[in-house]
Amino acid sequence: xxxxxxxxxxxxxxxxxxxxxxxxxxxxxxxxxxxxxxxxxxxxxxxxxxxxxxxxxxxxxxxxxxxxxxxxxxxxxxxxxxxxxxxxxxxxxxxxxxxxxxxxxxxxxx
Amino acid sequence: xxxxxxxxxxxxxxxxxxxxxxxxxxxxxxxxxxxxxxxxxxxxxxxxxxxxxxxxxxxxxxxxxxxxxxxxxxxxxxxxxxxxxxxxxxxxxxxxxxxxxxxxxxxxxxxxxx
Numbered sequence: 001x002x003x004x005x006x007x008x009x010x011x012x013x014x015x016x017x018x019x020x021x022x023x024x025x026x027x028x029x030x031x032x033x034x035x036x037x038x039x040x041x042x043x044x045x046x047x048x049x050x051x052x053x054x055x056x057x058x059x060x061x062x063x064x065x066x067x068x069x070x071x072x073x074x075x076x077x078x079x080x081x082x083x084x085x086x087x088x089x090x091x092x093x094x095x096x097x098x099x100x101x102x103x104x105x106x107x108x109x110x
Numbered sequence: 111x112x113x114x115x116x117x118x119x120x121x122x123x124x125x126x127x128x129x130x131x132x133x134x135x136x137x138x139x140x141x142x143x144x145x146x147x148x149x150x151x152x153x154x155x156x157x158x159x160x161x162x163x164x165x166x167x168x169x170x171x172x173x174x175x176x177x178x179x180x181x182x183x184x185x186x187x188x189x190x191x192x193x194x195x196x197x198x199x200x201x202x203x204x205x206x207x208x209x210x211x212x213x214x215x216x217x218x219x220x221x222x223x224x
Contacts, residue, residue, distance in 0.1 A: 041214030043201050089152055096166060100152035
């Protein structure tokens, strides 16, 4: 039973356009939602988070939106850059552990 | 300030052998977490430890797997009598006390069981 779901295994976006990565969750008790970025052969790197009491958090080119009623969050990257090509994991915290989705592989096309 | 360190980066074992994975947290961090990533899957929580204490091991398989974080030295994830299904990437993360979103991940150990 997956509590955090990323239904798109991969996404291709033109450089300079907006990348939108989606995530759904089932547990309404999650405290924080997080996005991690992962390059091959490296560990995940924390990107941005949002508290369950907020609906938007912005950090530079990255914005995360949370829709609690729909149990849905999304990560917007604008403008997309070649270095953004990576696997993006949506995650949520439950007490002290992080629950990860399966990831979405983002390809930024030249 | 060095990040989370894991060694070895790659480990090859034959079925039935033991695997020992080490994790040195970031300086000043006293909380360590272990996650496992199977092929084509996301990372799955295994265990959360503080110095000399296991806080949450709800993600650990009931047999063959154990973890420790001694007063001195790195945290160790130990897998006894490895099987092919143990082949995965094992990531360690560390954090200062709460909140959990400040977990910093190491580069991982890739375990291959032949």
